[in-house]
Amino acid sequence: MTLSNGFYKQLVVSLDRGNPEEIRELFDELHSYDQAQFLLKLDQEQRKKMLQYLGDEELAEITQELEYEQQQVLIEEMGNTRSAKVLVEMSSDDAADLLGDMEEEKKQEILRLINDEESADMRELMKYPDNTAGGIMTTEYIVLPKHYTAEETVKKLREIAPDAETVYYLYVVDEEDKLLGVLSLRELIIASPEITIDEIMYERVVSVPVDMDQEEVANIMEKYDFLAVPVVDERQHLVGIITVDDAVDVMKDEASEDMAKFGGISGKDSGVMDLSVTSFEAAKKRIPWLVLLLGIGIVAGNIIHQFEETLEAVWVLAIFIPMIADMAGNTGTQSLAVVVRGLATGQFQGRDAFRLIKREAGVGILIGLTNGILISLIAGIWQQSMALGFVIGMSLSISLFFATLAGTIVPLIMVKLKVDPAVASGPFITTVNDILGLTIYFSIATAFMSYL
Structure with a gap:
């Protein structure tokens, strides 16, 4: 059941009546995402009333469906005591992310209300830098000793699986938590009951270091079609896993960030997709690039001034100035988009740079001639x-x-200089190519002046 307008009104009427059985019956028909959307649509008083009908585990699942700003609204309305209970029921990585962005005083107050073991896990995760494997990993995974039989493992899974983020992969470690191998749930199910884990586990495990950039992690998961990938420290100890839902979130966030940079908007947290960001804050992110491009644009105007005599002699040349500048800018932006995307996904690496330049040169010749x-x-x-x-x-x-x-x-030069190629944004390339196009245009026109 999805949250249609009719269903929303029906739920609100039940809420106003205060009929717990009817509310539960209707609310339970919704997916957790739609349940989250329903809560957001309610006013503060209605939402406060609805929270009384929800258990901590259920509310944790709903909270995980919300964006950070929306989660903060719920946390404020729940109060610290209820928030602490809900955070304990959330995935460790989601709880750590939510806590990590809170004001220090509020964060410490909530952590004091959580038992030592749970709060220690959250504090450990909050130590890792944002945008790294450690920053997005969860510590809720299944580990097994290699001497377990398949039958013993299945029994163990029935006990520990409810607390794990995913059961699709089972990780095998030694006494020091060093990662030895991985086993899929499918392989476990079809294995003979008496066979031991070390006989069927896959030893050449693809893992990621705890300090790897989150975008690189997401690319690895996409390349291998993983549902989860283990995270290890410098001694190859298993410290967490990253699940596919987190990888999808990373790809979405990185795409938004690259689009912001591609549009010439500075800063990581550009706020292009966040309507809670004020006009002043959004403008502050865009102004630096535009001021820079304004200065470069003056250079383009000066080029026209340098060829003033050519324009006075053949005024009709002015008609084609916008066309020359726009076509050069647009063509450069097309190539930029291809290259930045290829670099971001890892398609262009090392020696591929020369092949890429050679191919795009051929493209430029064909486009130019046509x-x-x-x-x-x-x-x-x-x-x-x-x-x-x-x-x-x-x-x-x-x-x-x-x-x-x-x-x-x-963008290839920027990669060599260890600069994000996305900062070679559309406006920057467009403006540079405007100057390039105008210079070529007037230089050729001046050279052929006697024929015009």
Whole structure:
């Protein structure tokens, strides 16, 4: 059952009546995501009333479906005592993320209300930097000694599986928690009851170090189609796992971040997708890039000024300025998008750089020739001057070729300089290619002035 308007109204009516049985019957039909959306739609008084009908474990599952800002609203309305109970029922990584972004005083007050073992796990996870494997991992996973038989393992799973984040993979460790192997649930089920774990486990385990960047982790999981990946410390001790739902969240967050950078918006937390960010805060993130591009744009204006005599002699050249600049900017942005995406997904690595430049150079030649021939015919017929058509066509062809190369080479250089290639954003490349296109255009026009 999904949360349609009719179903929402029906639930609100039941809530106003205060009929617990009816509320439970209707609410239980919803998926936890829709239950979370229902809570958000209620006003504060209605939500406070609804929270009384929900258990701690149920509320934990609902809270995990919300964005951070929405979680904070619930935490405030629940109060510290109830919040502590709910956090204990949440996945350790989600609870640590939620606590980690709280104000220090409130965080410590809630942690004091949680038992020592649970709070120790949360504090341990909060020590790892954000955006690393340690920062997104969970400590709720299943570990087994290698001497267990398949039958013993199945019995053990019935006891410990309810507290694990996932049971699809079972990890085998030694007495010092060093990762020895991994076993899938499928392999366990089809194994003979008497066979031991070390006989069927997979020893060449793909794991990630605790300090690996979260985007790199997500790419590894996508590459191998993993539902979870183990996280190890420098001594190869198993310290946590990262599940596929966290990898999906990482990909979504990284895509939003790259899109912000690609649009010339500075800062990681750009707030482009967060409506709670004020106009002033959002503008503050965008202004630095725009001021920089304003300065570069003045250079483009100065180029036109340098060729003032050419423009005065052949004023019709001014008609094609926007077309030359826009086409160069757009072509460069296309190449930039391809390269940044390839670098982000790990498709372009090491020696691939030369092959990529070679391919994009070929693309630039084909794009330039196609558009150059087309515009030369259009301009020549329109202005009744084949010489003018030739100048504009040649200018556009050369501009598009170099714009394509610029869109390819700039992000590759930034990678070499250990700079995020996404900062070679659309506005930056567009403005640079405007300057490039105008310089080529007027240089060729001046050289062929006697024919125009």
